[in-house]
Amino acid sequence: MRTRPLKVALLGCGVVGSEVARIMTTHADDLAARIGAPVELAGVAVRRPSKVREGIPAELITTDATALVKRGDIDVVVEVIGGIEPARTLITTAFEHGASVVSANKALLAQEGQSLYAAAEQHGRDLYYEAAVAGAIPLIRPLRESLAGDKVNRVLGIVNGTTNFILDKMDTSGAGYSEALDEATALGYAEADPTADVEGFDAAAKAAILAGIAFHTRVRLDDVYREGMTEVTAADFASAKRMGCTIKLLAICERAADGGSVTARVHPAMIPLSHPLASVRGAYNAVFVEADAAGQLMFYGPGAGGSPTASAVLGDLVAVCRNRLNEATGPGESAYTQLPVSPMGDVVTRYHISLDVADKPGVLAQVATVFAEHGVSIDTVRQQGKDGEADLVVVTHRAPDAALSGTVEALRKLDTVRGVASIMRVEGE
Amino acid sequence: MRTRPLKVALLGCGVVGSEVARIMTTHADDLAARIGAPVELAGVAVRRPSKVREGIPAELITTDATALVKRGDIDVVVEVIGGIEPARTLITTAFEHGASVVSANKALLAQEGQSLYAAAEQHGRDLYYEAAVAGAIPLIRPLRESLAGDKVNRVLGIVNGTTNFILDKMDTSGAGYSEALDEATALGYAEADPTADVEGFDAAAKAAILAGIAFHTRVRLDDVYREGMTEVTAADFASAKRMGCTIKLLAICERAADGGSVTARVHPAMIPLSHPLASVRGAYNAVFVEADAAGQLMFYGPGAGGSPTASAVLGDLVAVCRNRLNEATGPGESAYTQLPVSPMGDVVTRYHISLDVADKPGVLAQVATVFAEHGVSIDTVRQQGKDGEADLVVVTHRAPDAALSGTVEALRKLDTVRGVASIMRVEGE
Ligand SMILES: NC(=O)c1ccc[n+]([C@@H]2O[C@H](COP(=O)([O-])OP(=O)(O)OC[C@H]3O[C@@H](n4cnc5c(N)ncnc54)[C@H](OP(=O)(O)O)[C@@H]3O)[C@@H](O)[C@H]2O)c1
Ligand SMILES: NC(=O)c1ccc[n+]([C@@H]2O[C@H](COP(=O)([O-])OP(=O)(O)OC[C@H]3O[C@@H](n4cnc5c(N)ncnc54)[C@H](OP(=O)(O)O)[C@@H]3O)[C@@H](O)[C@H]2O)c1
Numbered sequence: 113m114r115t116r117p118l119k120v121a122l123l124g125c126g127v128v129g130s131e132v133a134r135i136m137t138t139h140a141d142d143l144a145a146r147i148g149a150p151v152e153l154a155g156v157a158v159r160r161p162s163k164v165r166e167g168i169p170a171e172l173i174t175t176d177a178t179a180l181v182k183r184g185d186i187d188v189v190v191e192v193i194g195g196i197e198p199a200r201t202l203i204t205t206a207f208e209h210g211a212s213v214v215s216a217n218k219a220l221l222a223q224e225g226q227s228l229y230a231a232a233e234q235h236g237r238d239l240y241y242e243a244a245v246a247g248a249i250p251l252i253r254p255l256r257e258s259l260a261g262d263k264v265n266r267v268l269g270i271v272n273g274t275t276n277f278i279l280d281k282m283d284t285s286g287a288g289y290s291e292a293l294d295e296a297t298a299l300g301y302a303e304a305d306p307t308a309d310v311e312g313f314d315a316a317a318k319a320a321i322l323a324g325i326a327f328h329t330r331v332r333l334d335d336v337y338r339e340g341m342t343e344v345t346a347a348d349f350a351s352a353k354r355m356g357c358t359i360k361l362l363a364i365c366e367r368a369a370d371g372g373s374v375t376a377r378v379h380p381a382m383i384p385l386s387h388p389l390a391s392v393r394g395a396y397n398a399v400f401v402e403a404d405a406a407g408q409l410m411f412y413g414p415g416a417g418g419s420p421t422a423s424a425v426l427g428d429l430v431a432v433c434r435n436r437l438n439e440a441t442g443p444g445e446s447a448y449t450q451l452p453v454s455p456m457g458d459v460v461t462r463y464h465i466s467l468d469v470a471d472k473p474g475v476l477a478q479v480a481t482v483f484a485e486h487g488v489s490i491d492t493v494r495q496q497g498k499d500g501e502a503d504l505v506v507v508t509h510r511a512p513d514a515a516l517s518g519t520v521e522a523l524r525k526l527d528t529v530r531g532v533a534s535i536m537r538v539e540g541e
Numbered sequence: 542m543r544t545r546p547l548k549v550a551l552l553g554c555g556v557v558g559s560e561v562a563r564i565m566t567t568h569a570d571d572l573a574a575r576i577g578a579p580v581e582l583a584g585v586a587v588r589r590p591s592k593v594r595e596g597i598p599a600e601l602i603t604t605d606a607t608a609l610v611k612r613g614d615i616d617v618v619v620e621v622i623g624g625i626e627p628a629r630t631l632i633t634t635a636f637e638h639g640a641s642v643v644s645a646n647k648a649l650l651a652q653e654g655q656s657l658y659a660a661a662e663q664h665g666r667d668l669y670y671e672a673a674v675a676g677a678i679p680l681i682r683p684l685r686e687s688l689a690g691d692k693v694n695r696v697l698g699i700v701n702g703t704t705n706f707i708l709d710k711m712d713t714s715g716a717g718y719s720e721a722l723d724e725a726t727a728l729g730y731a732e733a734d735p736t737a738d739v740e741g742f743d744a745a746a747k748a749a750i751l752a753g754i755a756f757h758t759r760v761r762l763d764d765v766y767r768e769g770m771t772e773v774t775a776a777d778f779a780s781a782k783r784m785g786c787t788i789k790l791l792a793i794c795e796r797a798a799d800g801g802s803v804t805a806r807v808h809p810a811m812i813p814l815s816h817p818l819a820s821v822r823g824a825y826n827a828v829f830v831e832a833d834a835a836g837q838l839m840f841y842g843p844g845a846g847g848s849p850t851a852s853a854v855l856g857d858l859v860a861v862c863r864n865r866l867n868e869a870t871g872p873g874e875s876a877y878t879q880l881p882v883s884p885m886g887d888v889v890t891r892y893h894i895s896l897d898v899a900d901k902p903g904v905l906a907q908v909a910t911v912f913a914e915h916g917v918s919i920d921t922v923r924q925q926g927k928d929g930e931a932d933l934v935v936v937t938h939r940a941p942d943a944a945l946s947g948t949v950e951a952l953r954k955l956d957t958v959r960g961v962a963s964i965m966r967v968e969g970e
Contacts (some may be wrong), residue, residue, distance in 0.1 A: 253686060258683075258856040262855065263566065406849050407842060407846075414837070423833075430689035440867040446574075448574040
């Protein structure tokens with residue numbers, strides 16, 4: 113074993129960073145044995161230098177992250193600050209000064225993955241980011257390496273713990289969205305400003321990362337269709353139950369049937385209770401992967417939290433350190449397929465539509481005609497009257513999203529349709 | 542991209558090998574793009590040269606596997622023959638002649654892993670074997686790499702599809718063991734001689750491999766306690782149901798509470814229906830991993846079959862080829878902890894014991910005394926009388942296996958105990 117230590121700069125020492133530092137210290141011997149050389153925490157960059165950080169020698173703390181990554185003797189930079197800047201510039205600077213990088217930053221990877229990969233390659237260094245998607249769950253490495261000899265066709269997952277907690281709460285307790293959000297906030301599962309989670313931005317970043325890796329192409333954040341889950345109601349859960357379904361916020365990456373394009377999207381969807389994703393409780397994450405040869409695989413575990421995320425960061429740290437010792441690099445960006453990303457209108461799936469209609473003869477025929485005119489075939493219809501009005505629930509067969517949108521637009525113009533109460537996609541069949 | 546191809550020798554072209562050859566041919570461009578160089582099937586060793594093998598040029602077929610691996614121009618040998626010899630000698634010869642090796646051979650890895658790793662290291666080559674455990678499910682790589690910065694405490698899994706199919710059948714249809722086995726055989730899920738599966742030898746080999754990797758130590762096949770599932774009865778399933786459980790054949794690898802030793806075992810066990818492993822149906826596999834920082838992870842998918850297994854083989858092939866191009870090697874054996882493997886008597890778990898007892902006063906007190914004398918604390922007792930006899934079902938708290946064995950031995954000596962109908966461990970709580 114080499115005795116000269118590999119030097120690690122830790123950028124950020126918050127929820128994740130403090131756990132990375134703790135494990136690096138308490139498990140130093142194990143890490144050294146697994147890497148083949150000791151690893152030394154050479155510096156820790158933070159914003160508030162005076163904050164007490166247990167177990168971290170004061171002389172390692174700095175507010176000058178740039179100077180730390182420029183020191184020239186740093187082998188690996190672990191970026192757990194988050195956000196776009198200064199994280200992006202710090203990572204680029206790290207590569208320029210000869211360091212490899214481990215990051216947990218999904219927002220940055222989704223937006224700037226391509227340029228970061230290019231910088232890593234230019235300087236012959238590694239960029240690893242297992243922690244950026246689904247916390248502790250090994251997912252990036254299985255997709256990038258274990259399935260490197262297979263053809264992935266679909267990735268379908270619950271990749272945001274906050275929204276899964278809220279939806280699970282609504283499902284099991286019958287609570288409304290805001291009530292369930294309040295509980296998630298009180299328990300620390302939702303942040304004070306939950307926008308990134310509940311509006312699907314966080315899941316969309318992960319979908320972009322997963323789609324790029326799964327299909328060996330480039331998927332930018334803007335390519336991902338995104339719909340949050342703030343509009344999901346207790347009534348939607350009641351409808352879902354009637355169909356033997358529950359509702360989850362899903363990230364879905366698919367290769368088109370003809371193989372010539374891909375799609376990536378995040379939205380709430382009904383899935384059958386018999387689907388393994390339906391039983392993913394609380395803040396857990398789970399991701400289904402369908403590949404030609406492997407078939408259906410599922411990966412399940414804690415998708416966030418300081419110590420699970422640190423586990424993923426440290427797995428990457430060990431790999432990157434081994435590569436440094438080998439004077440090699442792991443797999444870089446793989447975007448050779450250059451598959452175009454199709455818009456949401458091209459996505460083919462099933463739909464559950466609730467309409468408020470006038471309760472009089474001929475309405476169903478009118479509605480059915482609109483579906484037929486748009487080429488959307490109906491699977492089941494359920495009608496329930498009350499006081500001259502009726503609920504009409506239509507579940508369709510698979511149809512392109514654009515055809516469904518056209519249908520809904522036309523339905524809204526019918527005199528007999530008072531309103532479209534909800535539209536929800538049905539997945540996982 | 543390098544244009545000179547990497548040369549692959551395929552040893553064996555049966556269920557798995559023929560799929561490896563097929564995918565290598567049909568997906569040659571993708572493999573080349575992912576590896577950074579084309580891969581060429583340089584030779585295929587089989588036993589019966591005259592058998593028609595679709596898609597494989599006749600001139601590649603040979604019965605002289607030894608000559609093939611000795612050719613000197615082979616970069617990677619894929620061993621999918623199975624069994625100990627000639628596989629072992631062929632792999633060793635491959636290393637001696639400068640090739641890296643990908644194998645799906647759990648029996649060989651469990652028995653000879655140490656010497657094969659040593660040969661790989663001596664010659665600076667890779668030994669990869671993701672396909673040896675749980676088919677297509679990425680498991681070896683996540684344990685070896687993703688969790689390399691964590692401390693794994695427990696691996697609990699369904700790693701044999703044949704027995705899971707049989708047990709699932711017994712559970713859902715109420716069939717007895719031999720009836721369910723017949724169906725598994727008819728459907729091709731069980732081999733003509735099912736001994737390796739139903740007696741737990743296959744799962745034990747996987748447990749040895751998993752325990753070694755998870756705990757960074759050496760676990761030999763002989764270190765694994767093994768009990769098959771041929772004695773599981775419809776009555777056991779009825780008992781399990783009464784407890785809100787089902788029965789699975791589990792491979793369990795654990796680090797002792799004090800961290801100073803490990804255990805590895807395979808046996809049927811009751812697990813609560815609420816446990817994610819309880820809902821693993823048919824021939825599917827699933828493995829739970831518990832680690833200090835990551836928490837509970839689960840990996841699920843097809844555990845066998847030609848194409849799923851080939852998916853895992855090809856993932857390894859890509860990794861090993863990349864390493865060749867990098868002139869590097871991936872992680873080798875990691876056995877630095879040198880933790881001793883404790884015998885089954887030291888395992889601490891819960892038990893479900895069914896006794897046939899005389900239906901008369903004082904029997905329960907007698908039985909309870911025996912448990913107490915052996916330090917096994919009782920959780921629940923259920924007694925049900927019929928014709929002067931009674932069924933007495935005792936469920937214990939956690940106790941060492943040796944204490945339970947002592948208890949059962951003493952119970953058998955009681956006049957009032959007519960027989961011990963079944964003893965089953967209770968796991969997953
Ligand atoms: N938390 C999770 O469960 C989780 C899960 C998966 C991925 N991630 C990702 O991990 C990253 C970190 O998340 P986190 O939850 O640990 O965040 P956090 O608790 O907010 O910690 C951020 C850290 O960065 C430091 N920092 C902020 N701006 C800085 C600057 N300009 N220069 C130097 N240091 C700066 C902060 O310093 P102070 O301590 O002085 O404020 C703090 O230590 C994010 O990319 C996040 O998306 C987090
Ligand atoms: N099948 C699965 O689902 C599965 C799953 C996981 C792991 N595995 C492992 O994968 C390996 C292969 O399994 P399999 O199911 O593919 O076995 P298989 O169908 O029996 O194929 C074995 C192949 O090896 C060839 N062979 C046998 N002895 C040979 C010798 N002395 N020299 C050269 N070739 C020889 C056979 O040649 P002929 O074709 O001429 O008979 C045949 O092509 C085993 O280690 C198994 O444990 C299998």
